[in-house]
Amino acid sequence: MKRRSLQSIQKQLQSSSYKLTPQRQMTLQVLLEKDDSHMSAEEIYIQLKKKYPSIGLATVYRTLDILTELGVVYKVTFEDGISRYDLKMEGNEHFHHHLLCLECGRVEEIADDLLTDIEPLVEQEFQFKILDHRLTFHGICHDCQLKKKGEE
Amino acid sequence: MKRRSLQSIQKQLQSSSYKLTPQRQMTLQVLLEKDDSHMSAEEIYIQLKKKYPSIGLATVYRTLDILTELGVVYKVTFEDGISRYDLKMEGNEHFHHHLLCLECGRVEEIADDLLTDIEPLVEQEFQFKILDHRLTFHGICHDCQLKKKGEE
């Protein structure tokens, strides 16, 4: 499961009437570097500040909106109401689920496509054209299970 | 797939050191009446105001927190960042998914348990103890598909 290259995303931006500004390039760079970390807009902003201190939070939000619209990133929102952004994989669709640990709050990404068999069934039964999905398992991660055992 | 009775929920509240106040009873009543409608705290508040005009929004939030903690309701948060609350079914677990129409915003509930086969696989592969899940399909609902065809 490979990530897309910076270049291919940049091309997509430009060919969509969006300008490839330094701010947008830096944002993409941070997303690629800190891959798999499910960062919120604020966390991305903090990373960006290190490389580009003059950047504003609003710009980060605007850039993330564009990237979401173009399908470059996923926007996922958990029950805490904070939106987090992940780069999409190459090949694009449906390979992206989460494990959310209720103990430590960590988000693990799992790449298996668990729903290939299920989606056609749902489409047919409910006459609903599926474009995307969000699947998150809530539970206790391996580390926290061990920690709990240790405490007993 | 049956909903729980008002009485059984009331008993659970009382046996959990929470008082069964009129505000909490009314909130439960609204949830049972407007079942399947995926209401936000604000929407529940508006319904409550009709029957109990003196109620405050903070109380609604506090009640919904309790009900979530007790497992009486599900709290689901979509990408718009607004939390919505659904009563859990009788029998309790894992029978609850959503179809979110990207066209009209409507949320449809589907009751099939699509994940029974998948969960054991995930638990084993990632050593993750699954307690709950959230599965939402994003797409175009039947009505909007028809509408679109009509426009062509």
Next chain:
DNA sequence: TTGGTTGCAAACAGTTTGCAACGGT
């Protein structure tokens, strides 16, 4: 010069919290 883009500050919306008043036991 035009039109998209930016940074800032203010506005916004959903949610939470501090607190005095309330009410059942």
Next chain:
DNA sequence: ACCGTTGCAAACTGTTTGCAACCAA
């Protein structure tokens, strides 16, 4: 009298917006 609960207003937090300045074509 006690203690959980309530309604209100203020505070908080993540996100959006208005706007003047900016910048590349």
